[in-house]
Amino acid sequence: MNSFNNHLRQIILLGVIILIGILIIKNFFIFLPGVLGAITLYILSRKSYFHLIEKKKWKKGWTALLYIFGFTILICLPVYLAVVMLLPKLIALFNNPVPLIVTVKSFSQKIQNTVGIEIISGDNLQAATKNLAVKLPSLLTGTANFITNLLLMFFVLYYMLVHGRAMEKYLHHFIPLKNVNREILSIETDIMIRANAIGIPLLAIIQGLAGALGYFIFQVNQFGAWGFLTGVASLIPIIGTGIIWVPLTIYFLASGYTWQGLGLGLYSLTVLTNVDYVARITLLRKIGNVHPLITIFGVIIGISIFGFIGLIFGPLLISYFIVLIKIYRNEFNAVPIEPIHSEEKK
Secondary structure: HHHHHHHHHHHHHHHHHHHHHHHHHHHHHHHHHHHHHHHHHHHHHEEEEHHHOOOOOOOOHHHHHHHHHHHHHHHHHHHHHHHHHHHHHHHHHHHHOHHHHHHHHHHHHHHHHHOOOOOOOHHHHHHHHHHHHHHHHHEEEEEEEEHHHHHHHHHHHHHHHHOOHHHHHHHHHHOOOOOHHHHHHHEEEEHHHEEEEEEEEHHHHHHHHHHHHHHHHOOOOHHHHHHHHHHOOOOOOOOOOOHHHHEEEEEHHHHHHHHHHHHHHHHHHHHHHHHHHHHHHHHHHHHHOOHHHHHHHHHHHHHHHHHHHHHHHHHHHHHHHHHHHHHHHOOOOOOOHHHHHHHOOO
């Protein structure tokens, strides 16, 4: 009877905990990217931060503020440059969309004369332009959410750094797992976050440089700016850099610059796409032995759930799914399973 009552109390307590957890996540979900971003930056900076305050005897608060200042530059500067480069082009497009419509219709007419298929009509293009204008308010709302989460991220990061040791000690005792499984979770989290938080921006830089080289070769005006935008676009899953080079190729072909358009299209298909593939299977695997499929599917899932920060936490979510299966086996198996990245950690 006592055993039954204990199980009943355990079930009721777990139900209350789960219910409260669901309510917290539901009402706090919009701010979740900021918290996840703070966790990412904390893991990236904890070793060097603890070295400075424990070995060099730097002040905790001022050192945390120094890290936040550095991260602000690293995060905000690319965003600022992207906005400065894109905003004038978008304003010019909405103020006078006629040149774009004429160019695209000319290209569509050439394709229709060649193969007999009308790709884009003027009505479809005008409708697409109107739809984009309608979605601008949601873009502004997303910008406001981004700024809010950015401020929250730095606020949480400050307290995570200042109280890092106490927080880690508390989490060590709070997580209801065996020591070996806590070690697995710690190793996988550290490796996956480092691989994605460092590897994905490096991939964007490589893509941007490769794109700028192609734009320079085929005489694209402001090739450096377009290369930067190509690097930013490479963060978007599946379509990626095609957002930039496909319209540029169409513009060249429609404007009569046939060899530049064909050359740029061929270069982008053979070089840009393969640079991305080769970099993913070499760079990310070298940093954290991350399988390319985990990265690709993780980014797709992560962006739909978390937004921009899902670039990092999407692959981590898939990795956690795999790791939790191993932890489950470890918890209820006599023979423990070694962490995936135990060799790298050693």
